[in-house]
Amino acid sequence: MTPDKQAFPSVWTRPRKERREQPVLSRGQIVKAALELLDAEGLEALSMRKLGARLNAGATSMYSHVANKDELIELVVDEVFGEIEIPGEGESVEWRAAVRRCARSLRAAFLRHPWVASVLGEAGLAYLGPNMMRFSDAMLGVFEDAGFSLEQADQAVTTVGAYTMGVAITEAAWLTTVNRSGQSEQEWMERLLPAAEEAARDAYPRLQRLYAAQRERAAKGGALDDSFDDGLASVLDGLEARLKAGGA
Template sequence: MSAKPSGDKRKKTLENAPGAVWFRAEKTSRTRPQLSHERIIATAVELLDRDGVQKLSMRRLAERLGAHATSLYWHVATKDDVLDLALDAVFAELDLPDEHSASWQGDVEAFMTGLRSVLLRHPWAAALAGSRPLLGPHALRSSEFAYTALATGGFDGVHLSSAAATITHYVIGSASSEAVWRKRSDEAATRSAVDAHLRAHIDEYPTLAGHFPLLEEDDWDAHFHRGMRLLLTGLTSSEARG
């Protein structure tokens, strides 16, 4: 049996985990730092949009900023800090109404379509959003909007949490899948090859072979909205609502 990590080791692990940046005390200094928080985040988003998560490093970010790594580490302790901050900057682009409408379903739809839009604007963001706690102020603001809409619709307690998770996971999962497919220059050819493979093995996969979606590029929106309508229909008729 492996020994349990000590308290200090557990604390250090948590301090360096995804999402930890939101719990660290803000640093103060008598001298003005060379870099601004805003510039670091904007540059990180730019690099992520261009190269993706795997190619982002603290060294590359510092080089792009034209700064010494020491200046960068004054603001952010780890690459995960950078990713958390960049992801929350994406959520800042989510344009939600200042006031809720008379229709909780309409508010949920606004949340889902808006979130999908900003995640697709930054193809790395959806997969990253599914890999870490979303605790930044902009992500929490969007969650507050969705939770309030669902609470207005009669959801409460664990049912409210499950409903919120359902709509959020659908958006993140579908946007992540779409971003991966759209990145392929041969999307249509790949889908045709998959379809041919399934038909060649129709005895093993009869349902898949008969229903594999050969989506054209312009079908992604319709595909997403069909799924969203199914979710909203299920939520509207759910016995979990008060």
Template sequence: MTKQFTSVWTREPRQPKTTGLRLEQIVAAAVELLDAEGLDALSMRKLGAKLGAGATSIYWYVANKDELLELTLDEIWGLVETPDPAEASWREVVTTYGYNLRATLLAHPWAAILSGQLPSMGPNAFRLSDRLRRTLTQAGFTGVDVYLAAGTVTSYVLGQVVPEITLAKVYNDDDYDIDYLMQMMEPYRDEYPEMLDEYRKAIPADLSSGRAVAFDFGLLCVMDGLESRLRAGPAQHPSPPSTQPSRQVRREASGA
């Protein structure tokens, strides 16, 4: 039997009690805790202590921790600013979205992890998605290409940001040592001398600047690719493979 999908967004929100905490206070405090201590440290009891209230005050609004995290994730989507598509070119809107999404996720790294674990179905997520939809539609994308284009940019940003966040847990930029990194690669010098020489010349002295340059390069390539696709006209998407067994498979299964 298919498991029923549940989300804080699939039911009517509870009205606040005449006395006690409001949902906005709870979500804001949760975001502060997540920023300060990360996903693993968040608990309803710790959040209640921060708010000076019991966990029951929180459970009035959410059924569990996942529902609370859905609310905090939507708060982060609300921080990603983009220009009005009526006042800027589509490339400016989408590029600004890419840079601001990266900056927002680096400032709230837990949200990058949550984006792959929880649905983004809140009002801020929909508002941002609709702005991208209108932008790409005005640019000339049609049908499913509108959403594929938006998803491509978002996937690129996440693909760049998640490894940054993961590496930041291992060491910080102050510990970055080019010479030590090259020493680790020395056993491969006889086999790959040219590549290691190129690495030494290309690796930036400042790690954060190097990441920014890499992000610039990749985002520009994504935008150029989308523009090339736009000029080529609507894409012809192949039909998804059938889930029905072929005639030959059915015949063999029946013993015919």
């Protein structure tokens, strides 16, 4: 299949070229270097030229594996999904516990690689990558084993994924801002929340009480983790209620 007849422009739908000689670089080396560059310098720093310089390789060596930057992003996003912990085949785990573990692992991966949030909408057919398909199939299996139909399981996976990634994207943006300030998260919160309380005083009493409560939780540490777990529990409560009612 030639590139112009390719049904979808994606690294996962383009057949690999046959090579008579062993290439100087492997796809794995290219993806590893791109991931390191993104983690160290952010999405703005990623270019095929800069990546080639980092690998001390010419364009020919790279383009034999990756046609363009879009394909590179698909590969690196799939690499991140390979870090996510999923239930093993035949593993006996209560479904809510299994979903919590996967969701926490997904959130942690996004926080380790905060640039992921800004490329998900541009990652083409990233969902056809082997690691993302492995994650999706395992999650579908967890919900099917719990009693959801395949279609209901798909809706459940979408709901849990939307909550988890939505929270992680917001947290990643927050942590990026904190890191740029040169302060710790605790130091930033100790300055921000009292200011927020003061801004809400008198005119917005509910927000004032909320900020005060958040300040107390932040002083104890683990506030973001607790907030994520509480929200996830609400999502799972809803899915469990639908399952019990027969309308999942």
